[in-house]
Structures are given as structure tokens and as C-alpha cells.
Amino acid sequence: xxxxxxxxxxxxxxxxxxRETQGYPEKKPYLPPRYRGRIILSRDPDGKERCVAxxxxxxxxxxDCIALQAISDSSGRRYPEFFRINFSRCIFCxxxxxxxxxxxxxxxxxxxxxxxxxxxxxxxxGNLLISGEGKYHGYNFYRxxxxxxxxxxxxxxxxEEPPVDLKNLIH
Amino acid sequence: xxxxxxxAGVLLIPLTIAAGLIWGERRLLALFQDRYxxxxxxxxxxxxxxxxxxxxxFKEDWIPPFADKAVFVLAPGILIFTILLTFAxxxxxxNFLVLDSNIGILFFLGNSSLGVYSIVLGGWASNNKxxxxxxIRASAQMLTYEVFMGLSLVxxxxxxxxxxxxxxxxxxxxxxxFIPQFVAFVIxxxxxxxxxxxxxxxxxxxxxxxxxxxxxxxxxxxxGMFFVGEYLGVTLISSLIVTLFFGGWLGPAFLPPAFWFxxxxxFFIFLFILIxxxxxxxxxxxxxxxxxxxxxxxxxxxxxxxxxxxxxxxYL
Numbered sequence: 347x348x349x350x351x352x353x354x355x356x357x358x359x360x361x362x363x364x365r366e367t368q369g370y371p372e373k374k375p376y377l378p379p380r381y382r383g384r385i386i387l388s389r390d391p392d393g394k395e396r397c398v399a400x401x402x403x404x405x406x407x408x409x410d411c412i413a414l415q416a417i418s419d420s421s422g423r424r425y426p427e428f429f430r431i432n433f434s435r436c437i438f439c440x441x442x443x444x445x446x447x448x449x450x451x452x453x454x455x456x457x458x459x460x461x462x463x464x465x466x467x468x469x470x471x472g473n474l475l476i477s478g479e480g481k482y483h484g485y486n487f488y489r490x491x492x493x494x495x496x497x498x499x500x501x502x503x504x505x506e507e508p509p510v511d512l513k514n515l516i517h
Numbered sequence: 518x519x520x521x522x523x524x525a526g527v528l529l530i531p532l533t534i535a536a537g538l539i540w541g542e543r544r545l546l547a548l549f550q551d552r553y554x555x556x557x558x559x560x561x562x563x564x565x566x567x568x569x570x571x572x573x574x575f576k577e578d579w580i581p582p583f584a585d586k587a588v589f590v591l592a593p594g595i596l597i598f599t600i601l602l603t604f605a606x607x608x609x610x611x612n613f614l615v616l617d618s619n620i621g622i623l624f625f626l627g628n629s630s631l632g633v634y635s636i637v638l639g640g641w642a643s644n645n646k647x648x649x650x651x652x653i654r655a656s657a658q659m660l661t662y663e664v665f666m667g668l669s670l671v672x673x674x675x676x677x678x679x680x681x682x683x684x685x686x687x688x689x690x691x692x693x694x695f696i697p698q699f700v701a702f703v704i705x706x707x708x709x710x711x712x713x714x715x716x717x718x719x720x721x722x723x724x725x726x727x728x729x730x731x732x733x734x735x736x737x738x739x740x741g742m743f744f745v746g747e748y749l750g751v752t753l754i755s756s757l758i759v760t761l762f763f764g765g766w767l768g769p770a771f772l773p774p775a776f777w778f779x780x781x782x783x784f785f786i787f788l789f790i791l792i793x794x795x796x797x798x799x800x801x802x803x804x805x806x807x808x809x810x811x812x813x814x815x816x817x818x819x820x821x822x823x824x825x826x827x828x829x830x831x832y833l
Contacts, residue, residue, distance in 0.1 A: 365551045
């Protein structure tokens with residue numbers, strides 16, 4: 347008997363509690379910086395595409411939503427000829443971001459991708475590329491590693507020493 | 518002409534309140550559960566009711582081929598009919614009532630017994646195991662609560678010396694009956710919850726066990742009538758509690774009597790919803806056990822003591 351009255355009273359007190367509801371469309375929720383949402387392709391500090399079209403993201407993708415074709419320009423720099431992500435398949439697992447050796451592909455805190463037409467969920471390279479550097483500022487893959495394509499000479503990169511002259515006995 | 522307006526008002530006001538309660542209950546339940554409830558359609562979600570009604574009218578009104586058609590169609594009507602009929606004897610204010618019957622309480626008890634036919638027949642005509650189980654539970658529940666519901670009002674009748682609801686309110690000018698008749702009030706409230714099949718006693722519906730109990734097979738506006746009937750019942754029981762135990766339209770004079778009546782009724786409707794938000798459903802053998810072994814002896818004791826006091830103090 348007492349416990350019945352007590353539970354009615356406790357339920358009544360809930361009228362004065364804070365409501366749990368998130369007023370989503372009007373009040374946007376806080377998304378942490380590492381939130382895994384829409385996928386973008388970033389550029390290096392020089393404004394060039396970071397992507398070297400290594401296919402690792404496409405290989406890592408568990409739902410095969412990434413398609414790309416590698417091509418290289420006259421200096422020998424590889425880049426994707428096309429880069430296509432089908433977001434109606436994407437499960438936002440972030441494996442592509444983990445697989446990427448150049449920080450090119452990144453997931454950002456945005457999930458509002460509603461479309462009326464399924465075809466509009468397929469994003470081409472032009473839709474994916476952003477003009478900035480995304481989460482990793484100042485990183486340029488070709489200044490740290492990679493083949494010589496005119497960005498740096500061999501042995502002149504960051505944290506890199508000049509190559510050893512194998513024919514010199516002093517070393 | 519004035520009489521016509523009163524009848525129209527008595528028909529329309531409870532129906533409007535019952536429809537509004539569809540919204541009100543959802544908002545209040547949400548309040549007790551730290552949510553917002555429907556707040557999209559119109560100001561504070563008030564037009565949700567209109568949207569629901571429009572939707573339910575355009576829904577397919579499906580009568581299962583295995584159902585007993587005539588009874589199936591009749592059942593939801595009985596519920597609305599008996600409840601609306603009972604509103605005729607409720608005195609909203611001193612002069613705003615359809616019928617000042619000298620058997621008002623008996624009229625209510627008779628109608629509430631008839632209302633059970635709606636549920637029993639609805640479940641039977643559905644020709645469905647779950648519906649029939651719901652009906653069986655409803656009749657078992659009715660056998661239990663009707664007894665102590667009727668007897669709990671005997672104390673009030675003895676104190677007011679009348680079966681007329683208007684005279685019962687008039688008799689409370691000296692003091693509301695819920696103080697001397699507190700036991701009767703609590704028992705009548707419990708019986709009222711059982712009468713309207715609301716949560717601790719929504720045994721005939723029991724959506725966790727019986728799909729939707731007696732109205733599993735109902736759809737469209739026929740289901741809507743059961744749905745509105747439930748809220749009409751809540752309004753009816755609340756206004757009866759106010760009339761019998763809380764002085765009806767009586768109250769401080771700075772506000773009109775109609776306000777006091779609706780204010781008190783709204784409080785008990787609120788209590789109905791609060792109880793629904795807090796208590797789990799009983800088994801129907803538990804309800805019968807409490808009804809027959811605890812509440813019935815209590816209510817008989819209440820009659821005995823009230824009768825003794827009325828005679829010894831010469832209250833008559």
C-alpha cells in the first residue's frame with residue numbers, strides 16, 4: 347500500500363525533472379570532432395589533392411561503396427581519375443580513414459544527407475573534395491615520404507637524412 | 518430552447534474533453550517520463566487530435582469475415598451510448614443538467630453495467646481467441662468491481678438522504694463528503710479505474726499479453742469509438758467523484774460554479790493519468806482477490822459505521 351503511493355509520488359516528481367528529449371531539427375546535437383559522418387577528400391597545404399589513388403580505402407571498405415581509378419600526371423604524381431562513394435551503401439565505419447596512408451580520406455561530423463532521389467547519394471570526386479586540409483593541418487605526404495615527383499628531392503624531406511653513399515667507405 | 522442547448526452542451530463538452538484527452542494523456546505521460554510527447558502539429562501539438570481524427574476516418578473500416586457482423590458493429594456503439602447517457606444525470610452546475618433524476622446514482626450504476634456488454638460482445642463477435650480472453654477477463658473484472666462500487670456509494674446516499682446527484686451536491690454545502698466518506702472515496706476511485714479499464718486494471722486490454730484484448734479485431738472509427746469511449750469513461754468517473762465526494766460545483770464564490778466543477782474534474786483526470794504512468798498491471802485473479810477479500814469487507818464496514826453514526830447523531 348505504502349509502496350504504491352510512493353511510486354505514484356515518485357512518478358509525479360518526474361514532472362519536474364529535466365526532459366531527456368533532444369529537440370533535434372531545431373536544436374542541433376553536439377558532435378565530437380572525431381564523429382564519423384560524411385566522407386570527404388582533403389588537400390595538402392599546397393592545395394594539391396592528398397589522395398595518391400592507392401586503392402587501400404576501396405580494399406578496406408566492408409561494403410564496397412568506394413570506387414576509384416588511379417592515373418598519374420606528367421610529373422609522376424598519382425591521383426584518382428575518378429573517385430566515387432555510394433553513400434546509400436556506406437555504413438560510416440571509418441575503415442577507409444584508418445587505411446588511408448596520406449590522411450586524404452576523412453570522416454567529418456555531418457550526417458544530414460537526406461535525398462529524395464537515390465542517385466543523388468552517389469558522390470563524385472567534385473562533391474567529395476574540399477579545399478582545406480581537414481583534421482590534419484600542415485601534413486603533406488610527399489614532403490615526408492614517397493617518390494620524387496618535384497615536391498622534394500630525395501633525402502630533403504621532413505625528418506629525412508640524405509641518402510648514404512654506398513660507395514664511400516667512411517660511413 | 519434553453520433545454521436544447523443544455524442537451525447539446527452535455528453531449529458536446531464530454532466528447533470534446535475526451536478527444537482532447539487523447540492529446541492530454543500523451544503530453545502528461547511524456548511529462549512523467551521526462552519526454553515531450555506530441556508537440557509538432559499546431560501549438561504545443563494540440564492539432565494532433567484533429568490529425569488523428571482525420572486519419573482514423575479515412576482508414577479502412579475492416580470487419581473480419583469470421584466475425585459476427587451485427588454484434589461486431591453494435592458493440593462499440595453500446596459503450597459510447599451508455600457513457601453519454603450517464604452524463605445526462607451529472608449536475609455540471611446548479612442549473613446546467615439535463616435530468617435531475619431521483620435515481621441518479623442507480624441510473625449511473627445501471628448504465629455502467631450495461632457498458633460492460635460492449636466489451637463482452639465486442640470480444641465475442643470478433644471470433645478471436647485473444648479478444649475472447651479479453652472479454653472473459655472483462656466479465657470477471659466487472660463481477661468484482663461492480664459490487665463494491667455500488668456499495669461504496671451507499672454511505673454517500675445515507676449522508677445525503679437522496680439518490681439524486683444534484684441533491685447530493687447540495688447536501689455537501691456543510692462539508693464535502695470525502696472527509697467522512699474517505700474509505701468510500703478511495704474504493705470508488707479504485708472501482709472507477711477498473712470500470713474504465715485503465716492501467717493497473719487494464720486487464721481486458723492487456724496489450725502485453727492479449728494483443729489489444731477485446732478490440733484486437735477493430736479498426737478505423739470502430740476502434741476510435743472504443744478509444745474515445747475509454748476517455749469518456751475517465752471523464753465520467755472523474756466528474757462522478759467530484760459530484761459525490763468533492764462538492765460538485767461548490768467552491769469559493771469568486772469564480773463561477775462551472776469553473777469549480779471542471780477544475781476538480783480535471784484534477785481527477787490528471788490523477789487517472791498519473792496512476793497510469795506509475796503502476797503496473799495486476800493479474801485478474803489479484804484484482805478479484807483484493808476486490809472480494811479486502812475492499813468488499815471494508816466497504817461493508819463503512820456502511821455499518823456510517824449507518825450507526827447517521828442514526829445515533831440524528832443526521833437525518
